Amino acid sequence: MPYSIETKQLTKSYGALKAVDSLDIAVEKGEIFGLLGPNGAGKTTTVSMLCTILKPTSGTATVNGYDLVREASKVRKSIGIVFQEPSVDDRLTGRENLFMHANLYGVPASEQRERIDRILKLVELEDRADDLLRTYSGGMRRRLELGRGLIHYPNVLFLDEPTVGLDPQTRDHIWKYIKELKEAHDITVVLTTHYMDEADRLSDRIAIMDHGKIIVLDSPSKLKETLEGDVITVRANNIEELAKLVSKWLGLNQTHIVEGALEITVHNSRAAMPRIMEIATQNNIYVESLLSREPNLEDVFLHYTGRSIRQDSTKELHGLAAAQRRTIR
Amino acid sequence: MTELRALYTLWLRELKRFIRDRARVVISFVQPLLWLVVFAAGFGSRLLIPGVDYQQYLFPGIIGQTLLFTAMFMGVSVIWDKEFGFMKEILVAPVSRFTIFLGKMFGDSTAALLQGVIVFAFGFLLGIPFDPLTFFAALPIMLLITVGLVSVGLVLASFMGSLENFGAIQTFVNLPLFFLSGALFPVSGAGSPDWLQVASAFDPLTYGIDALRTVILGAAWTPIHPLWVNLGVVCVFDAAMIGLGTWAFGRMK
Numbered sequence: 001m002p003y004s005i006e007t008k009q010l011t012k013s014y015g016a017l018k019a020v021d022s023l024d025i026a027v028e029k030g031e032i033f034g035l036l037g038p039n040g041a042g043k044t045t046t047v048s049m050l051c052t053i054l055k056p057t058s059g060t061a062t063v064n065g066y067d068l069v070r071e072a073s074k075v076r077k078s079i080g081i082v083f084q085e086p087s088v089d090d091r092l093t094g095r096e097n098l099f100m101h102a103n104l105y106g107v108p109a110s111e112q113r114e115r116i117d118r119i120l121k122l123v124e125l126e127d128r129a130d131d132l133l134r135t136y137s138g139g140m141r142r143r144l145e146l147g148r149g150l151i152h153y154p155n156v157l158f159l160d161e162p163t164v165g166l167d168p169q170t171r172d173h174i175w176k177y178i179k180e181l182k183e184a185h186d187i188t189v190v191l192t193t194h195y196m197d198e199a200d201r202l203s204d205r206i207a208i209m210d211h212g213k214i215i216v217l218d219s220p221s222k223l224k225e226t227l228e229g230d231v232i233t234v235r236a237n238n239i240e241e242l243a244k245l246v247s248k249w250l251g252l253n254q255t256h257i258v259e260g261a262l263e264i265t266v267h268n269s270r271a272a273m274p275r276i277m278e279i280a281t282q283n284n285i286y287v288e289s290l291l292s293r294e295p296n297l298e299d300v301f302l303h304y305t306g307r308s309i310r311q312d313s314t315k316e317l318h319g320l321a322a323a324q325r326r327t328i329r
Numbered sequence: 330m331t332e333l334r335a336l337y338t339l340w341l342r343e344l345k346r347f348i349r350d351r352a353r354v355v356i357s358f359v360q361p362l363l364w365l366v367v368f369a370a371g372f373g374s375r376l377l378i379p380g381v382d383y384q385q386y387l388f389p390g391i392i393g394q395t396l397l398f399t400a401m402f403m404g405v406s407v408i409w410d411k412e413f414g415f416m417k418e419i420l421v422a423p424v425s426r427f428t429i430f431l432g433k434m435f436g437d438s439t440a441a442l443l444q445g446v447i448v449f450a451f452g453f454l455l456g457i458p459f460d461p462l463t464f465f466a467a468l469p470i471m472l473l474i475t476v477g478l479v480s481v482g483l484v485l486a487s488f489m490g491s492l493e494n495f496g497a498i499q500t501f502v503n504l505p506l507f508f509l510s511g512a513l514f515p516v517s518g519a520g521s522p523d524w525l526q527v528a529s530a531f532d533p534l535t536y537g538i539d540a541l542r543t544v545i546l547g548a549a550w551t552p553i554h555p556l557w558v559n560l561g562v563v564c565v566f567d568a569a570m571i572g573l574g575t576w577a578f579g580r581m582k
Contacts, residue, residue: 053421053582076423087414091346103338104422106331 004029004156004188005050009059012045019045021212022059027156032182032189034203036196036301042212043192044084047158050190051081064155077105080149080187084160086141090134094125094144097133098151105152119147122184123177139170146177156188157181163198175201196297206297208304215304220297227295227303230269234262235288236280245279258308265299335424336432343406343436347443357399361448364391365455368513376514380549385459388452389541390512392445392467393534396475397506399444401499403437404482408495416581426579434483434574438475445471459545466544473563474537480570487577510534517553536562 005027012020020042027033035043048054050063052072061068064078088097095116102112120126123143133141142162149157162178163171175198182189193199199206200220207217216223236242239262243255246264256263266272269292280287302308348354365387373383410416419429446468453461485502489495507513509532515521516529529535540559543552552559 051421053417073423076421081421083414083417085414085417087416087418089342089346089415090413091349092342096342096345100338100342101418101422103334104419104424106334106423109334 002029003027003062005033005061005063005190007050007059007061010046010049010056010061011058012042012049012054013057018212020049020056023212023214025207025214025217027188027190028205029188030186031204032178032191032202034199034206035190035192035209036194036199036203036206036297037192037209038194041209043194043209044160045212046209047160047190047192051079051158052076077152078155080152080154080157082142082145082149082157082159082162084164084192086138086145088133088141088145088148090136091132093130093132094120094136095129097144098148101148102151107152115151119151122181123147137170139166139173142166142170142174143177146174146181150181150185150187153185154187156190157185159189159191161193162191163193163195171198178202196301200297208301210305216300223297223300224295227265227299229265229267229295230292231295231299232264232266232269232273232276233289233291233293234264234276234280235260236262237286237288241283242276242280242285245283246276249275249279256302256306256308258302263299263302265295265303332424332428335422336428336435339419339429339432340436340439343403343433344439346406347437347440357395357444358447360398361391361395361451364394365448365451365457372513378515380551381546382458384455384457385546385549386542387513388457388459389467389545390510390538392448392452392471392541393474393510393538394507394512395448396441396445396471396537397478397510397534398503399441400438400475400478401482401485401503403441403479404484404486404499405492405495406433406437407483407486408489408492411490412492420581426581427575430483430571430574430578434476434479434571437479437483438472441475441479442468442472445475460547463545463547467541470537470540470544470560470563473560473567474534474541477533477563477567477570480567480574484570484574484577487574487581506532506534510538511553512538533563533566536560 003026005025007023007025010020010023011018023046035046037043045054049056049068050061052068052075055069063075066074066078068075092100098116098119099112102116107115120129123146125140125144125147128136128140136144146162159178163174166174178189179202191199191202203220205217205219206223207214209215234242239257239260243257243262247255250264250266254265264272264276273290273292276290277287298308365384369384369387376383378386407416410419449464449467452459481502485498486495489498509516509529511517511529512534516535517526536554536559539553540556540563542550543556543559
């Protein structure tokens with residue numbers, strides 16, 4: 001079994017819409033594989049198929065060597081899932097939630113107590129283990145869910161948007177736990193996210209997904225290297241005009257307008273910045289600021305899809321709703 | 330073995346949730362008391378049932394009514410689980426949908442049965458004349474009644490998206506089943522309109538309550554059907570509803 005997950009032409013369509021379109025990916029054992037893309041890119045649909053929640057329309061895939069459709073039950077036993085939305089019972093205690101999971105996944109009764117104690121320690125919830133979940137914060141619930149996904153010793157752990165709706169500090173913590181859990185259990189992790197920093201921090205390899213297809217797949221550093229150079233951010237009084245002029249000079253897909261600023265990818269910013277100033281002054285465009293920086297994943301995404309992931313705000317709303325749900329109860 | 334442990338853990342969870350919901354347990358004490366004391370006093374003086382005192386007649390009926398209302402309401406757990414996402418955790422587990430349904434159903438049935446037992450205790454404390462030992466004969470019958478009704482509640486809830494819809498459909502189902510069952514007044518024999526006799530024959534609760542009266546009231550009660558017919562109908566109903574429930578849970582995503 002060379003790969004943890006292998007998909008062949010995996011497709012899910014809803015009528016004419018192809019939510020996931022002929023996906024071919026191979027996830028290596030022991031890596032953290034990031035699926036990055038905006039809302040509606042097909043990430044969750046992909047994960048749902050790999051978790052046997054959704055049946056593929058066509059194509060095949062194996063998870064831990066088991067066929068998704070023919071051996072669904074074996075697939076389920078061998079994976080752990082942390083859903084995008086909370087899925088704990090808030091009328092039970094943390095420990096009771098974990099015991100229930102252990103029983104549902106057939107963990108031998110003799111091992112349950114020990115495994116649960118160890119997991120609780122790992123996610124640092126030992127002192128709250130016997131409190132009802134409704135008294136937990138959103139971050140604590142997430143931690144419990146992360147731990148829960150590992151109680152039956154899965155080979156692959158799926159994390160669907162693990163930090164949506166959490167505050168920055170909690171997100172930092174969750175990232176730490178994900179790395180620690182992965183090391184402690186020697187598992188493969190498949191992570192979906194629309195947060196660039198999350199994908200960057202955690203993933204060994206990232207697949208950028210858009211409209212149901214993988215656009216590019218590589219390690220975060222390689223992806224950033226493909227942009228070869230620097231990103232210059234220009235603020236000016238007429239950026240559309242400036243964008244047109246610079247495009248003429250540099251080639252079209254090198255300039256993007258993001259949040260009212262012009263972003264230009266160049267090989268060498270030191271040589272390019274004076275030229276941009278020159279073009280601007282020659283055309284009576286007033287430049288407010290010029291800034292050069294190393295490219296990040298956001299730029300990679302922009303480069304391959306032609307739009308910013310931040311322009312898609314629906315997911316943020318979704319995250320907000322999930323966050324509210326966590327706090328209401 | 331795995332399935333059995335899953336069944337046990339699902340059963341235990343429903344029970345824990347029920348017991349921890351103290352408000353619901355306390356409120357559930359009040360309703361049967363109102364029926365057995367206030368309603369029986371007012372209604373009983375105007376309705377004569379040969380051979381038995383009205384409160385005596387009403388008692389098994391109110392046990393049935395409590396089982397009906399509690400059992401149907403139990404479906405709400407499915408709505409909560411869907412709403413708060415816990416259903417996903419259960420549905421993706423490597424456990425058959427039959428087991429998932431049975432676990433939930435038996436858990437909810439146990440909870441509903443506890444309510445029935447409480448009503449039984451009330452009957453004893455209120456001094457309603459009956460042999461307390463009939464409790465042991467009534468208990469299995471109560472369980473049989475509960476299983477089918479809880480299943481109906483779970484099936485309805487599995488199709489409903491929201492609490493409001495579930496509440497509406499519940500009233501729509503509960504009241505006819507209650508009124509047609511003979512819990513409050515006789516639905517067969519001389520004096521009952523033909524249509525009422527026919528309609529009540531289609532109500533599974535009619536058979537359950539008739540069976541309860543047969544064992545609790547003993548010789549004082551003239552049954553509509555022999556005990557074995559009553560139990561047979563209830564068992565067939567239970568089996569059909571369990572089948573329906575397994576199917577309904579199987580299609581849930």
